[in-house]
Amino acid sequence: MKRFKVALIANDGHPIPEWVEKNFNQENIEFIYHDCHTREELKKYAEDADVLFLTSSRKNIVVEENMDIFKKAICAIKCGSGTDNIDAAACTKKGIIVANTPDVPTEPTSNHFIAMLFTAVRQTVRQDRLVRSGIWEARAALPLGHLTGADLGIIGFGRIGKAIVKKLSGFEMNVRVFDPFIDKETLAESGANKVELDMLLKKSQYIMVACPLLKQTINLIGEKQLRMMRKDSVLVNVARAGIVDEEALKKALREKWIAAAAIDVVKEHPLKEGDEWLEFENVNFTPHLGGYSENYIDQVFKVPVEIIIGISKGNMPKWIVNRECKPNRELK
Numbered sequence: 185m186k187r188f189k190v191a192l193i194a195n196d197g198h199p200i201p202e203w204v205e206k207n208f209n210q211e212n213i214e215f216i217y218h219d220c221h222t223r224e225e226l227k228k229y230a231e232d233a234d235v236l237f238l239t240s241s242r243k244n245i246v247v248e249e250n251m252d253i254f255k256k257a258i259c260a261i262k263c264g265s266g267t268d269n270i271d272a273a274a275c276t277k278k279g280i281i282v283a284n285t286p287d288v289p290t291e292p293t294s295n296h297f298i299a300m301l302f303t304a305v306r307q308t309v310r311q312d313r314l315v316r317s318g319i320w321e322a323r324a325a326l327p328l329g330h331l332t333g334a335d336l337g338i339i340g341f342g343r344i345g346k347a348i349v350k351k352l353s354g355f356e357m358n359v360r361v362f363d364p365f366i367d368k369e370t371l372a373e374s375g376a377n378k379v380e381l382d383m384l385l386k387k388s389q390y391i392m393v394a395c396p397l398l399k400q401t402i403n404l405i406g407e408k409q410l411r412m413m414r415k416d417s418v419l420v421n422v423a424r425a426g427i428v429d430e431e432a433l434k435k436a437l438r439e440k441w442i443a444a445a446a447i448d449v450v451k452e453h454p455l456k457e458g459d460e461w462l463e464f465e466n467v468n469f470t471p472h473l474g475g476y477s478e479n480y481i482d483q484v485f486k487v488p489v490e491i492i493i494g495i496s497k498g499n500m501p502k503w504i505v506n507r508e509c510k511p512n513r514e515l516k
Contacts, residue, residue: 188496189256191233192217193226194269196240204485211493220245226253235492236260236280239484241269241472248274258513259495263484264289264475265342266424268397272506279512283501285487286343289475294347296474297392297422300446304418305329305390309468328443329389329416331355337388339381339404340395340423341366341374348392349374360384363395385412390420397424407432413442422448422474437464448474 190213192200200217208215218229226245230236236246236257246260248271257280260270265286272282303309307325314324332355338345341363349359359376360383368378381404385391391413395401405419406429413419419442421428430451436442444466453471455461461469477483491501500515 186232187212187214188235189214189216189233190235190237190492191230192237192239193220193230193233194238194240194242194245195219196242198239198484199481201482201485204489207489207493211496213493213496223250223253226250230254230257232256234258235495237488237492238270239263239488241266243269245269246275247271251275251278254278254280258511258515259283259492259501261285261488261491261501263488265344266396267505268424268426270505276506276509279510281501281509281511281515282505283488283491284503284505285491286503288483288487290343290347292477292480293422293474294344294351296448296470297344297348297394297420298351300420300422300448300468300470301390301392301418302331304420304444304446304468305331310465328418331357333357334390335388336360337362337379337384337391338376339363339384339391339393341371341376342394342396345392345394346374348394349376360388381409382412385409386414389414389416390418393419393421393423393427395423395427397426401427403427403429405429405433407435410436410441415441415443417442418444418446420446422446425449425451434460434464437466444468448472 195217196219205215216229218225220226220229231253232255234256251274259281260275261283262270263285265284267282267284270282275282306327310325334357336357337360338348339362341361353375360379361371361376362379362381362384371378404427410432433445437445446468448470449472495501498515
């Protein structure tokens with residue numbers, strides 16, 4: 185009988201702990217790793233894989249036009265919460281479960297949201313640049329507002345949004361949340377108020393984009409929405425590129441519709457010399473750092489490895505994105 189096979193096809197250079205292959209071998213699971221970018225590579229390394237394993241957000245791999253390659257796959261699993269780089273509809277048609285590990289990035293990502301907000305409001309990154317250039321003058325970049333009692337708006341109230349509200353509770357902020365899938369009673373229990381998006385944008389000084397990238401959330405924040413925002417508002421996006429219209433945001437910052445932005449995700453990266461983004465002094469950047477921690481490598485692999493081992497024994501993954509999918513073989 186052929187061994188159960190898992191193919192890590194999108195890892196983009198992350199180090200792989202030695203224990204990963206060891207744990208798979210102990211369960212008689214074949215593990216193969218190759219960063220696939222072409223159909224030819226997918227055919228070579230993943231055609232007979234039972235599980236397609238992705239740790240990166242690289243697109244155009246598990247998509248409709250490649251479905252014919254995956255002869256045996258029952259599951260495509262992505263580390264973290266975001267699975268926008270996997271074509272869930274195409275997988276569903278082929279009976280491939282799309283799984284993720286949404287609990288893993290909650291702690292570091294919620295911390296990063298808060299760190300990005302604080303550095304933007306207190307202007308610490310900008311002041312650091314000034315000090316290094318020889319300017320020792322607090323008034324050169326004063327804080328943009330207070331934190332205690334501030335108006336905070338959160339777009340999306342999943343695990344990360346909930347963690348943010350809990351961690352910021354000591355600041356006694358007036359928290360408004362836009363999430364059509366969460367009822368107002370649940371939000372009230374967390375100390376937040378349920379509002380429509382327009383109300384959140386108009387009333388909140390600090391706005392955090394914490395929702396997933398879906399068809400419904402592409403360009404959710406565009407020029408119309410940015411014009412609604414307060415002149416003193418700070419926009420923080422540690423979610424996904426594509427939720428905020430980047431050209432509209434540049435215009436909003438350039439024309440001072442809003443005060444500042446803190447951005448962990450952009451569509452095109454790395455930012456190259458001459459990129460307009462680099463001209464904005466009122467923008468702080470990090471390189472999609474949200475889900476990382478000092479021990480992120482072990483965290484990235486631990487839960488998906490456990491889930492994959494479970495699948496090899498006929499168990500259904502704990503977290504399923506395409507719940508309507510009828511698996512192409514029986515799982516319990």
